[in-house]
Amino acid sequence: MVHEHAPRGAQGTAGEVVVRVSGVGKDFVLRHTRSLKEALVWLVRGRKGDLANHFHALDDVTFDIHHGETVALMGLNGSGKSTTLKLISGVMRPDRGSVGVRGRIAGLIEVGAGFHPDLPGRDNVYLNGAILGMTHEEIDARFDDILAFSEIGEFIDTEVKFYSSGMYLRLAFAVAVHTDPDVFLVDEILAVGDEPFQRKCIGRIKELVARGKTLVVVSHDLDLVQQICERGIVMESGRVVFDGPCREAVTFLRERNR
Numbered sequence: 001m002v003h004e005h006a007p008r009g010a011q012g013t014a015g016e017v018v019v020r021v022s023g024v025g026k027d028f029v030l031r032h033t034r035s036l037k038e039a040l041v042w043l044v045r046g047r048k049g050d051l052a053n054h055f056h057a058l059d060d061v062t063f064d065i066h067h068g069e070t071v072a073l074m075g076l077n078g079s080g081k082s083t084t085l086k087l088i089s090g091v092m093r094p095d096r097g098s099v100g101v102r103g104r105i106a107g108l109i110e111v112g113a114g115f116h117p118d119l120p121g122r123d124n125v126y127l128n129g130a131i132l133g134m135t136h137e138e139i140d141a142r143f144d145d146i147l148a149f150s151e152i153g154e155f156i157d158t159e160v161k162f163y164s165s166g167m168y169l170r171l172a173f174a175v176a177v178h179t180d181p182d183v184f185l186v187d188e189i190l191a192v193g194d195e196p197f198q199r200k201c202i203g204r205i206k207e208l209v210a211r212g213k214t215l216v217v218v219s220h221d222l223d224l225v226q227q228i229c230e231r232g233i234v235m236e237s238g239r240v241v242f243d244g245p246c247r248e249a250v251t252f253l254r255e256r257n258r
Ligand SMILES: Nc1ncnc2c1ncn2[C@@H]1O[C@H](COP(=O)(O)OP(=O)(O)OP(=O)(O)O)[C@@H](O)[C@H]1O
Pocket: 028, 029, 057, 075, 076, 077, 078, 079, 080, 081, 082, 083, 084
């Protein structure tokens, strides 16, 4: 049984469902600039209808992810991958359907989203670590490893508003991988890091996978996802159009968008 964003501590066993996305829909509002005439007509008609257009960013999305699975979400720009990841991470709620998660989730979704710009890197490690569910003592114990992984060096005491996007990524990634998550979510962001750091991150992700962690990745790098993931879910206009072995998903996507 999966609970809606059940708290940490659930050490799943192989085959157990850890993420359940069930009939999920998410709408966004398309804001158009309306002319004064259009607004007046709308008023005169008694405010019938909506001045704004809603569109389905996700429509009836359903899939289960089992403990230890490595899943790539693929699809063209705007197909709904990141929105799906945000719903799993809990930063966004579905308008229809439900999303259930078991275990501790660590997401690298928006680089440094949990960072406070006016605080130095060091304080942000504690802030971000706490957001990701670590206690102060746990962060203390892992601080040196986090710092070493990030290669931020003496900049750790600089306010993060002065960091480059690559430095942000390094610190955010370092914190996330040291939270020992049950389910690890990674959005395209690896693209921000330089090549050596990317290699290191990929190595770390493979290590997590080898240790049986569940992984959900959003990426346009189809060669990379084939290296890491066994399963591929292809999205198109907010719907799942393929769900199966990663290699087949890549072929499906390439054929479809030829
Ligand atoms: N906060 C938001 N407000 C309004 N529209 C949004 C919001 N977030 C996403 N969208 C829209 O929802 C759709 C799906 O976006 P999403 O970011 O999930 O796509 P994606 O598959 O991750 O795309 P990409 O490959 O470009 O990253 C897009 O049309 C996008 O413009």
